[in-house]
Amino acid sequence: MKTDLESILTKHQLDGLLVVGPAMHNPAMVYLTGGGHLTNADLILKRNGKGVLFHGTMERDEAAKSGFDLRPYTAYPMNDLLRQTNQDRTQALALRYKLMFESAGLTSGRVGLYGRIDAGYSMAVFRALQSLLPELELVGDVENKVLQRAMMTKDEQEVARIRRMGQVTVEVVSRTAEFLTSRRVAKDVLVFDDGRPVRIGDVKQKINLWLAELGAENPEGTIFAIGRDGGVPHSSGNPEDVLRLGSPIVFDIFPCEAGGGYYYDFTRTWCLGFAPDEVMGLYAQVLQVFQQLSAELRVGERFTHFQDRACQLFEAMGHVTIGTDPATESGYVHSLGHGVGLNIHERPFSGSNADPEDILSPGNVITLEPGLYYPERGMGVRIENSLWVRPDGVFETLAEFPLDLVLPMKG
Amino acid sequence: MKTDLESILTKHQLDGLLVVGPAMHNPAMVYLTGGGHLTNADLILKRNGKGVLFHGTMERDEAAKSGFDLRPYTAYPMNDLLRQTNQDRTQALALRYKLMFESAGLTSGRVGLYGRIDAGYSMAVFRALQSLLPELELVGDVENKVLQRAMMTKDEQEVARIRRMGQVTVEVVSRTAEFLTSRRVAKDVLVFDDGRPVRIGDVKQKINLWLAELGAENPEGTIFAIGRDGGVPHSSGNPEDVLRLGSPIVFDIFPCEAGGGYYYDFTRTWCLGFAPDEVMGLYAQVLQVFQQLSAELRVGERFTHFQDRACQLFEAMGHVTIGTDPATESGYVHSLGHGVGLNIHERPFSGSNADPEDILSPGNVITLEPGLYYPERGMGVRIENSLWVRPDGVFETLAEFPLDLVLPMKG
Numbered sequence: 001m002k003t004d005l006e007s008i009l010t011k012h013q014l015d016g017l018l019v020v021g022p023a024m025h026n027p028a029m030v031y032l033t034g035g036g037h038l039t040n041a042d043l044i045l046k047r048n049g050k051g052v053l054f055h056g057t058m059e060r061d062e063a064a065k066s067g068f069d070l071r072p073y074t075a076y077p078m079n080d081l082l083r084q085t086n087q088d089r090t091q092a093l094a095l096r097y098k099l100m101f102e103s104a105g106l107t108s109g110r111v112g113l114y115g116r117i118d119a120g121y122s123m124a125v126f127r128a129l130q131s132l133l134p135e136l137e138l139v140g141d142v143e144n145k146v147l148q149r150a151m152m153t154k155d156e157q158e159v160a161r162i163r164r165m166g167q168v169t170v171e172v173v174s175r176t177a178e179f180l181t182s183r184r185v186a187k188d189v190l191v192f193d194d195g196r197p198v199r200i201g202d203v204k205q206k207i208n209l210w211l212a213e214l215g216a217e218n219p220e221g222t223i224f225a226i227g228r229d230g231g232v233p234h235s236s237g238n239p240e241d242v243l244r245l246g247s248p249i250v251f252d253i254f255p256c257e258a259g260g261g262y263y264y265d266f267t268r269t270w271c272l273g274f275a276p277d278e279v280m281g282l283y284a285q286v287l288q289v290f291q292q293l294s295a296e297l298r299v300g301e302r303f304t305h306f307q308d309r310a311c312q313l314f315e316a317m318g319h320v321t322i323g324t325d326p327a328t329e330s331g332y333v334h335s336l337g338h339g340v341g342l343n344i345h346e347r348p349f350s351g352s353n354a355d356p357e358d359i360l361s362p363g364n365v366i367t368l369e370p371g372l373y374y375p376e377r378g379m380g381v382r383i384e385n386s387l388w389v390r391p392d393g394v395f396e397t398l399a400e401f402p403l404d405l406v407l408p409m410k411g
Numbered sequence: 412m413k414t415d416l417e418s419i420l421t422k423h424q425l426d427g428l429l430v431v432g433p434a435m436h437n438p439a440m441v442y443l444t445g446g447g448h449l450t451n452a453d454l455i456l457k458r459n460g461k462g463v464l465f466h467g468t469m470e471r472d473e474a475a476k477s478g479f480d481l482r483p484y485t486a487y488p489m490n491d492l493l494r495q496t497n498q499d500r501t502q503a504l505a506l507r508y509k510l511m512f513e514s515a516g517l518t519s520g521r522v523g524l525y526g527r528i529d530a531g532y533s534m535a536v537f538r539a540l541q542s543l544l545p546e547l548e549l550v551g552d553v554e555n556k557v558l559q560r561a562m563m564t565k566d567e568q569e570v571a572r573i574r575r576m577g578q579v580t581v582e583v584v585s586r587t588a589e590f591l592t593s594r595r596v597a598k599d600v601l602v603f604d605d606g607r608p609v610r611i612g613d614v615k616q617k618i619n620l621w622l623a624e625l626g627a628e629n630p631e632g633t634i635f636a637i638g639r640d641g642g643v644p645h646s647s648g649n650p651e652d653v654l655r656l657g658s659p660i661v662f663d664i665f666p667c668e669a670g671g672g673y674y675y676d677f678t679r680t681w682c683l684g685f686a687p688d689e690v691m692g693l694y695a696q697v698l699q700v701f702q703q704l705s706a707e708l709r710v711g712e713r714f715t716h717f718q719d720r721a722c723q724l725f726e727a728m729g730h731v732t733i734g735t736d737p738a739t740e741s742g743y744v745h746s747l748g749h750g751v752g753l754n755i756h757e758r759p760f761s762g763s764n765a766d767p768e769d770i771l772s773p774g775n776v777i778t779l780e781p782g783l784y785y786p787e788r789g790m791g792v793r794i795e796n797s798l799w800v801r802p803d804g805v806f807e808t809l810a811e812f813p814l815d816l817v818l819p820m821k822g
Contacts, residue, residue: 020530021530024630024631024632025436025630028529036647037631037632037634037645037646037647039631039645039756056645057738057740057744058643058644058645058646058744058745059645059646060643060740061640061643061645061646062645062646062647072738074737074738075738077737077738078763078764079737079763089553089554090551090553090554093553112531113530113531113534114529114530114531115529115530116527116528116529116530117527117530118439118525118526118527119431119432119524119525119526119527119528119533119537119551120523120524120525120533120549120550120551120552120553121551121552121553122530122531122533122534122551123524123533123534123537123538123549123551124550124551124552124553125551125553126530126534127534127538127551138531138534139531139535140501140530140531140532140533140534140535140536140538141531141532141535142500142501142504142531142532142535142536143500205624205626208623208624208626208669209620209623209624211623212619212620212622212623212624213616213619213620213623215616215619217628217630219435219436219628219630219671220435220448220450221435221448221669221670223448229472232469232471232472233469234448234450234467234469234470234472234473235448235469235470235472235473236447236448236473258619258632259632260630326485326488326490327468327483327485327488329468329471333468333469334469345450352489352490353489
């Protein structure tokens with residue numbers, strides 16, 4: 001949690017953080033400032049929690065919402081900086097950072113660097129800054145040891161926001177089911193009243209509309225993939241595809257709060273009207289693993305332990321898994337789940353990118369999402385809920401929705 | 412244009428590009444791959460246009476749409492990389508990049524680095540890579556000299572996409588005007604039929620709904636700011652504010668294609684019912700500068716020239732401008748315009764961040780957006796259109812909408 005940040009920084013021998021970039025769709029900046037319409041900003045945060053937020057003059061109102069001390073970039077006129085650096089913009093930007101660190105009273109020690117900005121800018125400017133401030137070491141955190149360590153456990157306010165996104169999500173899923181099952185059918189294909197076939201593009205357009213109506217965005221898109229595409233876990237689906245009765249649909253929806261805030265993550269696999277035996281069989285196996293692991297999850301255990309369990313269970317059913325063949329593209333091909341928060345994928349992880357500290361703990365919000373994929377057989381099945389690990393150790397599904405495979409058509 | 416890229420790379424003595432990050436909401440990657448549901452990818456592009464796109468196995472279908480040669484990350488198992496680097500993840504990631512460069516046949520020379528990812532990751536991993544591949548120099552482009560130089564002129568397909576976003580934008584603006592002017596008024600405040608006041612939050616919710624319905628996103632939010640907030644150019648507006656007749660509203664809307672594609676940028680200032688003399692006076696001055704500069708814009712001139720002209724014109728009217736006082740927060744406080752494309756703000760620039768090569772040229776899509784801001788007097792006025800510089804040198808407004816200040820209330 002945010003309240004753990006000081007101790008996490010201490011543990012990693014960091015004296016502060018430099019967080020760069022906008023306060024929208026930029027998890028590190030949103031986490032520490034609360035978000036807002038800051039198109040570009042820099043936050044220098046000392047270990048004791050005191051910080052200075054540097055911002056464009058025009059965005060001072062938005063900056064003020066953060067509660068940090070404020071300083072506009074106009075305090076460091078770019079023309080002066082360019083003059084002092086022989087018109088070298090990289091050096092001028094590095095010099096501005098040096099002055100900003102001085103103004104924040106942090107000019108030595110180890111400082112963690114965070115925020116999504118252009119990679120070339122980071123590499124060039126921060127390399128130049130290192131020469132200007134040799135006593136200050138900028139530390140890149142490729143292992144997500146620091147900020148994501150704090151973000152890995154959520155406080156009640158954060159859980160409430162994720163839960164609200166869960167409610168939005170199941171409302172949209174429910175409207176989608178209603179829309180699909182209320183359609184007419186011609187030659188096994190869903191059609192509008194005028195006889196035009198319903199295509200995946202039409203369904204996604206509805207989904208986007210409902211999400212917006214309910215105050216959500218889906219910057220990462222929605223997966224609504226039918227048949228063979230559903231067998232490729234991250235295929236988002238072909239907008240031209242029609243919806244055929246009995247063909248399995250993988251519907252994975254992961255919206256976030258408008259402006260780039262907290263996410264929710266949710267998947268169902270549906271067959272409209274009826275399910276062929278082969279799909280039914282695959283679904284039953286995924287459901288069994290989903291329910292078995294729902295029952296097994298417990299705090300104090302590494303999340304990877306349950307990935308190992310998922311591999312064991314699927315292998316016992318005769319499937320190839322990435323546990324034994326990391327490059328397999330059919331069978332069980334991904335990890336069991338991940339944390340959800342300001343990032344759609346964050347700690348704790350259950351796959352090969354997991355950290356030894358990715359131990360299930362109260363305050364986590366995680367997904368549980370076993371699946372089986374056979375693109376060459378024209379199908380994939382995945383079931384996913386997002387779960388909050390409550391203070392009492394119970395794994396609570398944040399938004400309930402039936403797990404059913406078959407959606408009976410109306411009328 | 413994309414077709415200029417080889418000559419731009421040659422001019423800047425670059426042998427290729429490394430583009431990192433997702434293919435959504437990441438302009439460099441969207442530009443070169445065409446976009447798609449790639450949550451994480453690396454593109455190594457040689458100067459001759461040949462490239463290899465590295466991707467997650469699960470996203471191979473989306474990767475294939477790019478037309479580049481493909482290679483999945485599973486070709487470089489992380490466990491092996493970690494073993495070879497004593498479990499040092501920064502070194503392991505750098506080693507993977509080394510192997511990827513080798514596989515793409517580019518291991519020496521100068522390579523431009525692009526794409527939005529975490530700043531700490533960039534700094535750490537690419538520093539380590541430099542040691543592993545000393546013959547290859549990664550070049551950060553903080554001046555937007557290379558990729559944005561290509562993106563600065565749009566081909567017809569790109570212009571068509573921006574124009575379509577323009578149509579979406581004016582449709583939403585038009586619905587917003589209709590919504591506002593059709594409301595009842597009680598004590599000078601807009602109200603719903605049940606007597607509840609219409610708040611800015613209600614209006615923004617409608618705007619988001621209409622944008623989604625029309626296939627757009629607004630990842631950067633919308634500015635809908637009334638009174639004093641409209642006097643702070645980037646204040647996005649207080650959701651709780653009610654809409655009072657005669658109080659000036661700055662409505663700046665800048666949506667992009669769903670999935671993170673091309674933007675449009677548009678502003679109107681409105682007074683509902685009537686405009687007080689003071690607002691009318693300010694509006695008339697902004698309109699005069701808008702029309703004067705619309706007439707003066709011409710190809711072959713630096714964009715900054717017209718910023719200077721805007722400052723001259725406003726100063727002649729008695730306003731302070733950033734031309735004489737770069738830190739001013741009232742008067743004319745920002746630059747006249749900027750390029751629009753996959754970035755909401757891109758080259759050519761007209762302000763202090765402009766490059767000498769930011770010369771107005773056929774293929775540019777730019778904004779023209781003079782404004783005047785007096786927060787302490789409770790008002791701001793801005794008028795903005797996006798213009799395409801046609802091959803014949805004409806500056807064509809991509810989406811027409813009346814410039815009127817006053818929106819008469821109906822009934």
